[in-house]
Amino acid sequence: MIKRKRLLMHVGPVDIYDEVLYAGLKHNVGFSSEEFVQAFQFCLKETRKLFRVDNSYQPFIIPGSGTSAMESVTSFLGKDNKVLVASNGVFGDRWVNIFKRYPLKVDYLGSEVGDYVSVDKIEEKVRKEKYDLVTLTHVETSTGVRQPIEETVKRIRDYVDLIVVDGVSSVGAEEVRAKDWGVDIYLTASQKAIGAPPGLGILVASEKAMESIKGDSVAGYYLDLRNWLPVMRNMEDGKGSYFATPPVHTIFMLAQAFKLIQEEGLDNRIKRHEKVAKVIRAGIESMGLRLVAKRPESYSNTVTGVILNKVRAEEVLKEIVNEGVELAPGVHPALQGRYVRIGHMGWVTPNDAVVTISAVERTLRKLGEDINVGSGVRSAQAFILDG
Known part of the structure; x- marks a missing residue:
């Protein structure tokens, strides 16, 4: 027992609240139904609140996991773009494994086990070399180590085109202010501090990031955010839209989790x-x-x-x-x-x-x-x- x-x-x-799980017990609900579109619309609007951004940031909720959200960042990169991965551990290292599958130039800056990446070293690196994108990990899931994101971004903001933060194990439980801190792309997943089941990669992208998405991209097909962008915009306008089948019941559960976050x-x-x-x-x-x-x-x-x-x-x-x-x-x-x-x-x-x-x-x-x-x-x- x-x-x-x-x-x-x-x-x-x-651990997931029963009422979050029960929200997914919907019978015969299609992805174009009014009920589902309203739930998706609500989730997109609440996503902005979660990251503390305004309408200048575009929210995305895509099928998959935190890793799918990470790999979708290739949508913002072109061939031979230069990327710096600042990693606190195993999941920070995952950025390297992702980017090396694409025609990108990848540099790496690590930390000692149990510590975060030296802000001084990151600043020194970006002052010496020009990077199109830098990745940071807010909380490294493999060690529980938290990077001082606000300070790090402040120190490197003037030297980097795009700054990405992996907030998979932080968003919803740590202080996150994507716009105020100057973060271009902040991402998370449904199954961590948000308290919903696995199945969704969640991110917001700044106006600057969305400008870069208009050019040629090294992204594949399924995780190319240009394919998901019309869906997000239509859903937020209350219109059904389709690119690939969304996890309908997981969206209902995410919506309930957001309602509880709102209450708390x-x-x-x-x-x-x-x-x-x-x-x-x-x-x-x-x-x-x-x-x-x-x-x-x-x-x-x-x-x-x-x-x-x-x-x-x-x-x-x-x-x-x-x-x-x-x-x-x-x-x-x-x-x-x-x-x-x-x-x-x-x-x-x-x-x-x-x-x-x-x-x-x-x-x-x-x-x-x-x-x-x-x-x-x-x-x-x-x-x-x-x-």
Whole structure:
């Protein structure tokens, strides 16, 4: 029974409200129906609010995942354009794997494990060489490390044509102000902090970015945003439109998630995520375990990587399910088998954080990890009570 009543503290997909799931239980609804068009229209308008942009930014909601949103960025690039990838880890590196499939020139700037890319080094790089596009990762899902996006963009804005931010593990839980910060393309996915099921890549693009989309592009067919642009514009005008079959029921669920975000208030949502993250970290550190993220300023609101002292990560992941909690495996090659990830985004609450810390304590004790048993839960509770 405990295993069946599972708390999903994963990095995505995340625990989903029943009413979000129920919103997808629609019978015989076509993609050109008034009901669906209205839901899509609502989602596009709410997408702008999520990224804190106005009508000068074009929203896109396309079938796929965060990776589909990432690859659609090739729509803004022409042959032999020069790109700089500033990567905090595994998913930042994914930009390189994407861009190398296209006739582009790609440079790479990485970071130490557990740290973000040096803003000084990024600025130095773009001052020396001219780049058509630079990619940044707001929260690196493989480590839980947060890049200071506002500061980074401010330092490089005058030297780069287009700036892209991967906000897959940040948007909806971290402060995001795409227009105020001067970000041209900001992207995310439905299954993370937004709290909807997987299946949608979501992004906004500035006027400057949309100007570049008019020229020749290296993009393929399905993820060429020029094919999706008429659909987005028609849907926002309340007109049915088609390029490829949209995930109809996932859009209804996204619309319900947006309604709940609206009810909570985006500022309140960000504060809730920040509190839950601090509760988790208080518990983990009090047990005597280390975090993957090395500096407090790089701690994220959505993912915490936990380094294990003795036991293997796969043993923890297998055993903790028996305690009714599911965590995510660590995927960074430099720490393979030595850490697990706790995802705390979407509809997560301080109560969920305490349950998770309790399950981690019991699991690690069973497996023989040397921890301060009970101190994690006490510290988590104390943080909730005292802030």
